[in-house]
Amino acid sequence: MSTVTLDAKGLNCPLPILRAKKAMRDVPIGGILHVLATDPGAVKDFEAFCRATGHQMVDQSQESGVYTFNIKRTA
Numbered sequence: 400m401s402t403v404t405l406d407a408k409g410l411n412c413p414l415p416i417l418r419a420k421k422a423m424r425d426v427p428i429g430g431i432l433h434v435l436a437t438d439p440g441a442v443k444d445f446e447a448f449c450r451a452t453g454h455q456m457v458d459q460s461q462e463s464g465v466y467t468f469n470i471k472r473t474a
Contacts, residue, residue, distance in 0.1 A: 402432075404433045404434075404435070405419055405433070405434045407434060410436070410437075411438050412438055415434065416448050420452075423472055428472055428473065428474060429471065431457065431469050431470065434469075434470065436466045436468070438466075439466075445468045454470050454471060454473050456468065456469075456471075
């Protein structure tokens with residue numbers, strides 16, 4: 400399985416989502432986009448991103464102010 404990492408730390412809404420949308424183009428179907436963000440609003444933003452695009456949120460976590468999202472590209 401292919402994984403692409405997007406470091407969106409230090410960026411505020413809507414930049415993490417915009418960069419994720421662009422980065423998802425480099426992820427093959429079935430691959431994972433691994434996103435690192437520091438904006439607390441990113442949690443709701445990435446949940447909405449997955450609902451809107453149909454991609455699957457595999458997991459998400461938070462540690463020391465860094466939010467991690469693993470999003471599987473479905474199409």
